[in-house]
Amino acid sequence: MKKKYLSVAVAITLASSLMLSSCIGSFALTNKLLSWNRQVGNKFVNELVFFAFWVLPVYEVSGLADILVINSIEFWSGSNPVAKGKKMIDGKDGRYLVECDGKGYTITGENDGSIVRLDFDSADRSWSITSDGVTMPLMTFVDDTHVQLPTADGGMTTVELSQAGVFAYQQMATEQMWASR
Numbered sequence: 700m701k702k703k704y705l706s707v708a709v710a711i712t713l714a715s716s717l718m719l720s721s722c723i724g725s726f727a728l729t730n731k732l733l734s735w736n737r738q739v740g741n742k743f744v745n746e747l748v749f750f751a752f753w754v755l756p757v758y759e760v761s762g763l764a765d766i767l768v769i770n771s772i773e774f775w776s777g778s779n780p781v782a783k784g785k786k787m788i789d790g791k792d793g794r795y796l797v798e799c800d801g802k803g804y805t806i807t808g809e810n811d812g813s814i815v816r817l818d819f820d821s822a823d824r825s826w827s828i829t830s831d832g833v834t835m836p837l838m839t840f841v842d843d844t845h846v847q848l849p850t851a852d853g854g855m856t857t858v859e860l861s862q863a864g865v866f867a868y869q870q871m872a873t874e875q876m877w878a879s880r
Contacts, residue, residue, distance in 0.1 A: 732761050785799075793810040794809040795808055804816070814830075816829040817837070824839060836849060839855070845858065845859055851875035
């Protein structure tokens with residue numbers, strides 16, 4: 700009888716490992732927990748909290764919840780329910796409130812109240828930007844190694860996702876910007 704239970708357990712483990720393969724996910728819950736720990740205090744307090752969270756299985760439980768539930772929701776729905784939230788960012792030009800709703804980001808400038816929206820369209824794998832009521836394409840994923848980016852003349856160009864490809868795009872954009880002046 701024990702041999703039958705062992706066979707069933709092995710079969711379930713193999714089946715679940717196949718179901719969960721290629722579902723890496725963003726591990727948003729675990730990353731939020733680690734980010735919170737980094738802000739608790741100095742490096743000694745952070746280390747004590749980190750150690751305590753490993754001894755009391757906080758990190759293990761958050762990792763397991765990410766693997767079994769949250770990343771699966773992200774894989775099947777395209778959005779991570781934990782990734783939603785608000786964060787204040789201090790930039791060179793002031794402070795910005797960044798809100799994530801699971802489908803995109805709304806960035807509000809604290810200085811002037813300006814609002815910029817970044818949206819991801821999973822149907823055509825593209826990011827767009829909306830500012831002052833005008834929506835423009837920002838980037839479209841062509842495949843794993845190429846994206847389409849806008850040009851100064853309103854068109855799109857395909858760029859390789861490598862250091863050389865990004866450098867070539869920067870050069871082209873700079874030349875087009877200087878030529879239009």
